[in-house]
Amino acid sequence: MKAIHAFSLVLLLSVIATGCGKKESPPAAAVPAPVTQPAPAPAGVTVSNISLGNAIGADKRVVASTSSFSKNDTVYASVETTGSGKATLMAKWTYHKGDMTAPVKENVMDIAADGPAVNEFHISMPTGLPPGNYQVEIFADNKSAGVSKFTVN
Amino acid sequence: MADKDMPDFSGIKSGSSTTATRIYEVVSGDSLSKIAKREYGDAKLWKKIFEANTDILKDPNKIYPGQKLKIPPK
Secondary structure (H helix, E strand, O other), X not given: OHHHHHHHHHHHHHXXXXXXXXXXXXXXXXXXXXXXXXXXXXXXXXXXXXXXXXOEOOOOOEOOOOOEEOOOOOEEEEEEEEOEEEEEEEEEEEEEEOOEEEEEEEEXXXXXXXXXEEEEEEEEOOOOOOOEEEEEEEEEOOEEEEEEEEEEO | OOOOOOOOOXXXXXXXXXXXXXXXXXXXXXXXXXXXXHHHOOHHXXXXXXXXXXXXXXXXXXXXXXXXXXXXXX
């Protein structure tokens, strides 16, 4: 009889232990997928306009836009930029004759803009620019931002 | 492609300027007055460059090659 009681006690305790043991955890709440926000556009300087002329004002803009110059002119390329931050601007001047191209000059300028800015590059030649067809290509951080062609008569 | 029939551009003069702040990297032999002369055409404007760079310059007589100075518009 004692053995039966002991067995029953063990059985009872084991049932209690099982019942009070590890509780089944509730199903995990669905974790919402992280919302991917579009990355903000990186602050940077971009070229918004290029214009050529033979004179500039204090604001670095050409006084009158033209693509035709005389040999004694100074050729100005006025480059308007928007955005802020540091940027390297480059003007690559070249001369074109038929299929041939000759490098004329490369100007590099590092700027730190805090908003819209106007930048200018210029070339001239004391003995006069050789007549012919030219172009100036503007680069912002090594990426081409535009090409302007002009002639010298 | 250069060619002997192409003009000689060795005498070309060029330059640049900006309404933004320009960044200039100091080279050996530079001084603030030399930089001011070159950038503004007036050596006396060295103080303008110094004042724009007090975050990295403590003494206007001590600038070092490789330093990048802000050159404010004239």
